[in-house]
Amino acid sequence: MAILSKEEARKILEKALSYSKADGCSVSLNGTDRGNIRYARNSVSTAGENTNVVLGVSSNFGKKLGTATINEFDDASLEKVVRRSEELAQLAPENPEFMDALPQQTYGGESKTWSEATAKITPEYRAQAAADSIGPAAAKDVTSAGYLEDSRSFSAILNNKGLFAYNKETGVDFTVTMRTNDGTGSGWAARSVNDVSKLNAATTSKIAIDKALQSRNAKALEPGKYTVILEASAAADLVRLMLNMNARQADEGRSFLSKKGGGTKVGEKLVDERVNIYTDPWSDEVPSSPWQNDGQARKKMDIIKNGVVSGLFYDRYWATQKNVAPVPFPSNAIMEGGTASLEDMIKDTAKGVLVTRFWYIRPVDPQTLLFTGLTRDGTFYIENGKIKYPIKNFRFNESPIIMLNNLETLGKAERAVTSEGQLSLFIPNMKIRDFTFSSLSDAV
Amino acid sequence: MKRRDFIQLTGMGAAGAAMLTGIPEMGMGHAISPERALEVIDPALKKRIADVALNAARSKGATYTDVRIGRYLNQFVVTREDKVQNIVNTESYGAGIRVIANGGWGFAATDKMDNDSIAKAAELAVAIAKENSRLLTEPVQLAPQKGYGEVSWKAPIEKNAFEVPMKEKVDLLLNVNSVAMKGGADYITSLLFLINEQKYFASTDGSYIDQDIHRIWPAFFITAIDKASGKFETRNTLSAPMGMGYEYLNARPQDKITGGPTTLFKGRYDMFEDARLGGLQAKEKLTAKSVEPGKYDLVLDPSHLWLTIHESVGHPTELDRVLGYEANFAGTSFLTLDKWESKKFNFGNKLVNIVADKTQVGSLGAVGYDDEGVQCGKWDIIKDGILVNYQVIRDQAHILGLKASQGCCYSQNWADVQFQRMPNISLQPGKEKKSVDDLIKGVEKGIYIIGDGSFSIDQQRFNFQFGGQLFYEIKNGKIAGMLKDVAYQSNTQEFWNSCAGIADESDYRLGGAFGDGKGQPPQSNSVSHGSSTTRFNGVNVINTARKIG
Structure with a gap:
């Protein structure tokens, strides 16, 4: 039942909407089928599947809004949930920022988010992926811990102004950590794909095993400013933090994009001119739904062009206050890369640090977008174009704005899995000078 | 979360x-x-x-x-x-x-x-x-x-x-x-x-x-x-x-x-x-003064210290982390079983006594029974500075040679499977009568920190950095005015060994995490951490101010 077709979803939504007596009504239907397998200590710890379909109704009387949800779809249940949302709306205080439902929008071409191969994943596939990770690890005296989650989902919305939108999506996320049994080495690798045929758990696991073995018995380097080569995951975990370019916060004077004396930094150079970042729902690498959950159409648009802030994101309410068109928040980000491979960049480095990924990244100062966090699962010292030896992890205190002003080289771009974020990014490996490591960590 | x-x-x-x-x-x-x-x-x-x-x-x-x-x-x-x-x-x-x-x-x-x-x-x-x-x-x-x-x-x-x-x-x-x-x-x-x-x-x-x-x-x-x-x-x-x-x-x-x-x-x-x-x-x-980086004696209010306790004591004493079950996400722990077995690992100095307690009235973690039907209780985690215990559920008890679970099992919802989660973990008050003023009086160069702010710690819980909400400079035993751009960095064992005084029971208060995340898929847990105001000597303070554009 979880994945309804466009027609099936529309039929349920139309029926629900037919019960509405409010000034305005929006109905949505979201369904997800998820499967997962988790393993640790070279053994499967948990595995499961779950299915969830939810119908949501938002009714409004003037600027009073009520929302109710239900997971039963017979006529009586549909009528009940519409009535409940109307009762809640009558009880709610007015929300001065309430926006009326949108009329039908035009969405660009067909979404690229669905993969039949992913739709057909079985529990046996998951068990095999775990086995492909555990077996090679055990053979190398390494302990594996990993997690694979696959999902199939659909979203549909309909409102009383006639707007209807539908999209379905698949995804697979695989992360694996390999630790050497002497406790001195740790490696991590991860892949995120829409199409499971692009995932090979054994290959990904091998990267993590190699990193674990290479990172044994790390030496300590003095903290300080270093040239760093950030693998795509590490780069993505910092770059993602500057992409929430919220116009309202900038206009209100409480953002890194706010200017002295008022106004925002739109049109100003923020980072190195080689930095180009855009969002595009039809990207082949990081596809996303062509509409966001209020029905607004997403478009391909520049975020940073030649180092200059191209534009900010406006919710519909703030857009009316500023007399501009609303700009949906990005569903993905693509940063243009160069041609250098990771090996090329290492070869071209006299002294530097190679970072696999960052961890526990938290904001320190929103004014300058300063963040702190640590390197994890594979940090190496580079000298005269070669990886010399593994080094102990560092804590950094750095801002992605400062980092992208200290850009040396952009490598080839790839789909990155971040340690802690949700946004899908296609982003290059990159070499950065003067990256600030402020202390050492003994953590492996 | x-x-x-x-x-x-x-x-x-x-x-x-x-x-x-x-x-x-x-x-x-x-x-x-x-x-x-x-x-x-x-x-x-x-x-x-x-x-x-x-x-x-x-x-x-x-x-x-x-x-x-x-x-x-x-x-x-x-x-x-x-x-x-x-x-x-x-x-x-x-x-x-x-x-x-x-x-x-x-x-x-x-x-x-x-x-x-x-x-x-x-x-x-x-x-x-x-x-x-x-x-x-x-x-x-x-x-x-x-x-x-x-x-x-x-x-x-x-x-x-x-x-x-x-x-x-x-x-x-x-x-x-x-x-x-x-x-x-x-x-x-x-x-x-x-x-x-x-x-x-x-x-x-x-x-x-x-x-x-x-x-x-x-x-x-x-x-x-x-x-x-x-x-x-x-x-x-x-x-x-x-x-x-x-x-x-x-x-x-x-x-x-x-x-x-x-x-x-x-x-x-x-x-x-x-x-x-x-x-x-x-x-x-x-318009507050930006802090001069360097070593300071820190006087930490319970509204701040709860988060340092949570990250540096609560998480590394979770037995599932110690055993490697969280290796792929939250991480493991530096408090390996050999340190516990030795019965002499100096987690902190003698002033440091930390208890787990699922019975504390008004706390986030208080319940009668955990999510696998074990009646809840109270036990020592750090006793006179020594690591003496962990946080355990029924299928882990045998690993420590325990005959019963400690009642640390929790699930955020009926739809999620229960697993080991943190009980309330609290620093015990000082045994001698001591006020916050008494603590501040003895500090020559220090900072009094109130409220929780930025927090980050590594995957084995050695190296951490914490900010706060309010920072006040202490000069020669007196509060000398507000500071800003303050964060301190330390190593868990070094930090708890630098403990130089804990206010008495009359100052004991709870702080807490409403939605602490762990597991894959992640689940949320609520947990309190109590303490009285505590002094730590010679902690490294950094200045977090930067310039962009």
Whole structure:
């Protein structure tokens, strides 16, 4: 039942909407089928599947809004949930920022988010992926811990102004950590794909095993400013933090994009001119739904062009206050890369640090977008174009704005899995000078 | 889910449509009317449902079964400046069934509460257990647990917050916003988050346990702006989320600690007073002195120290982390079993005594019984500075040679499988009579830190960095004025060995995490951490100010 077709979803939504007596009504239907397998200590710890379909109704009387949800779809249940949302709306205080439902929008071409191969994943596939990770690890005296989650989902919305939108999506996320049994080495690798045929758990696991073995018995380097080569995951975990370019916060004077004396930094150079970042729902690498959950159409648009802030994101309410068109928040980000491979960049480095990924990244100062966090699962010292030896992890205190002003080289771009974020990014490996490591960590 | 993520969630709710997808994704359940939250399900009905599951699983070959029938209620009210942004009431009701079959765990859950659906879920759990058992390296060893028969436990609250009219809550938050803005705040978001867990647990050990748990978190986030310079500063609430009813918001004179640079709160919270001072302090921060980096003696208020305890003591003493079950996500722990076995690992110096306690009245982690039917208690984790114990559940007890679980099992919802989660972990007060003034008096060059701020720690819990809300310079035993741009860095063992004094019991207060995340897929847990104000000597302080553009 979880994945309804466009027609099936529309039929349920139309029926629900037919019960509405409010000034305005929006109905949505979201369904997800998820499967997962988790393993640790070279053994499967948990595995499961779950299915969830939810119908949501938002009714409004003037600027009073009520929302109710239900997971039963017979006529009586549909009528009940519409009535409940109307009762809640009558009880709610007015929300001065309430926006009326949108009329039908035009969405660009067909979404690229669905993969039949992913739709057909079985529990046996998951068990095999775990086995492909555990077996090679055990053979190398390494302990594996990993997690694979696959999902199939659909979203549909309909409102009383006639707007209807539908999209379905698949995804697979695989992360694996390999630790050497002497406790001195740790490696991590991860892949995120829409199409499971692009995932090979054994290959990904091998990267993590190699990193674990290479990172044994790390030496300590003095903290300080270093040239760093950030693998795509590490780069993505910092770059993602500057992409929430919220116009309202900038206009209100409480953002890194706010200017002295008022106004925002739109049109100003923020980072190195080689930095180009855009969002595009039809990207082949990081596809996303062509509409966001209020029905607004997403478009391909520049975020940073030649180092200059191209534009900010406006919710519909703030857009009316500023007399501009609303700009949906990005569903993905693509940063243009160069041609250098990771090996090329290492070869071209006299002294530097190679970072696999960052961890526990938290904001320190929103004014300058300063963040702190640590390197994890594979940090190496580079000298005269070669990886010399593994080094102990560092804590950094750095801002992605400062980092992208200290850009040396952009490598080839790839789909990155971040340690802690949700946004899908296609982003290059990159070499950065003067990256600030402020202390050492003994953590492996 | 950390606080930050929760704020993002509530922010998402500004548009009603966003919440439609937001609620189910968070596993919070379905939106309901506020009145429905006051309805109660008859324990006799829950017992009948539980028996269907226990019998169905047994008939399919389960050697152990537990059933959790849960009704989870959430209410949140979010305002900014003079506007109500969002009011949400949700309910999630269903059953989670966990079994052991062929020596392996299996779990299945359903929100369909008829006998057939319950029996099917139990059978699915057994099938999954049998499938998983084929990949096992060793069978599950469950510590013995006696059945308690039919028992109940209720959080000792004075006023059910769900019974308080919405208008009263909205008025409180809008008044809080107004007084903060009068004092100097340019923007403020304030919120009230309420939780009621009505949990029923039954197992083949012969327990039928009905529990009623309440939590409350009032909070605000203030920003003050200096347009001319383009600078802004923030000041967040000093409240603690608590395992209490609405009485938490009714502070009496004895609940306030005055005389220091700001009012602090003990047991109950005056949100209005904190916001009044918060507005003034956010503005004062704009012109405060930027800290000179270097070594300082730190005097840490419990509203700040709870988070350092949580990250540097709570997480590394979780036995599942120590054993490697969280290696791929949250990480492992530097407190390896050999350190515990040695009985002489100096986690801290002799002043440092840290206890785990799931019985502490008013705390977030207080329950009568955990989510695998173990009666909760209190035990030492660090005794006179030495690591003496961890946090353990039934299938881990044998690893430490324990004959019983410590009752640390928890699941955020009926739909998720229970696993080892942190109990309340607290620093014990100093045994000698000592006030905060006594602590400050002895400091030549130091910083007094109030409120929690930025936090980050590595995956084995060695190296950490913490910020705060309010920083005051201490010079020659006296508070010399406000500082900003302060963060301190240390190593867990070094830090707890630099402990130089703990105020006595009269200063003991709780702080806490409303939504601590762990596991894959991640689950949220609420946990309190108590302490009295504590001094640490010679800690490395950095200056966090930078320039961009």
